[in-house]
Amino acid sequence: QKEVEQNSGPLSVPEGAIASLNCTYSDRGSQSFFWYRQYSGKSPELIMFIYSNGDKEDGRFTAQLNKASQYVSLLIRDSQPSDSATYLCAARNTGKLIFGQGTTLQVKP
Amino acid sequence: KAGVTQTPRYLIKTRGQQVTLSCSPISGHRSVSWYQQTPGQGLQFLFEYFSETQRNKGNFPGRFSGRQFSNSRSEMNVSTLELGDSALYLCASSLVIGAAYEQYFGPGTRLTVT
Numbered sequence: 001q002k003e004v005e006q007n008s009g010p011l012s013v014p015e016g017a018i019a020s021l022n023c024t025y026s027d028r029g030s031q032s033f034f035w036y037r038q039y040s041g042k043s044p045e046l047i048m049f050i051y052s053n054g055d056k057e058d059g060r061f062t063a064q065l066n067k068a069s070q071y072v073s074l075l076i077r078d079s080q081p082s083d084s085a086t087y088l089c090a091a092r093n094t095g096k097l098i099f100g101q102g103t104t105l106q107v108k109p
Numbered sequence: 110k111a112g113v114t115q116t117p118r119y120l121i122k123t124r125g126q127q128v129t130l131s132c133s134p135i136s137g138h139r140s141v142s143w144y145q146q147t148p149g150q151g152l153q154f155l156f157e158y159f160s161e162t163q164r165n166k167g168n169f170p171g172r173f174s175g176r177q178f179s180n181s182r183s184e185m186n187v188s189t190l191e192l193g194d195s196a197l198y199l200c201a202s203s204l205v206i207g208a209a210y211e212q213y214f215g216p217g218t219r220l221t222v223t
Binding site: 032034036042043044045046049051088090092094095096097098099100101102 | 142144151152153154157164165167197199201209210211212213214215216217
């Protein structure tokens with residue numbers, strides 16, 4: 001079992017819709033969680049981080065954390081074609097970031 | 110504030126050679142981490158340096174090594190290159206303030222081993 005798991009997708013949503021990206025982690029010792037966006041041929045870009053159970057909002061992005069279920073999600077409201085990218089979930093434990101394989105999001109005009 | 114810089118951006122080496130990659134973190138960031146990204150394995154953690162000391166290490170062979178200098182700049186070395194070492198090598202610098210932790214990636218070095 002991988003430490004951080006994501007559905008590889010692709011997840012396809014129409015422009016203006018809400019995109020929901022999910023991630024599960026196996027190590028209950030993980031303390032904080034991160035979402036990165038990576039465009040093809042580029043390096044990952046930090047979108048959000050979350051430490052506490054519940055929701056954290058930043059603009060069109062909302063991260064949700066449920067430590068009991070070992071589940072992290074990222075919601076993207078009003079999805080735009082420019083949001084089309086691979087979204088990487090990462091969990092931090094003892095100083096290391098462990099990444100999932102990423103979910104490819106396609107936003108269709 | 111300038112971001113993380115990595116040099117060189119592209120590199121072609123032959124099997125058996127060695128290579129050194131360089132990373133300059135964001136000003137004020139003292140932690141530098143290195144990752145290898147391949148299509149098959151995704152992003153894998155190599156090691157982390159903080160104040161010139163290796164603080165964490167991933168599951169890579171001893172051919173992969175690194176160091177950090179007093180100005181927080183870091184280098185990564187891979188000896189006796191193998192074809193499977195072809196990858197995007199990413200450096201990330203981190204800022205820790207209390208419980209808050211933010212990590213930012215550089216543009217990466219694309220290494221091709223022939």
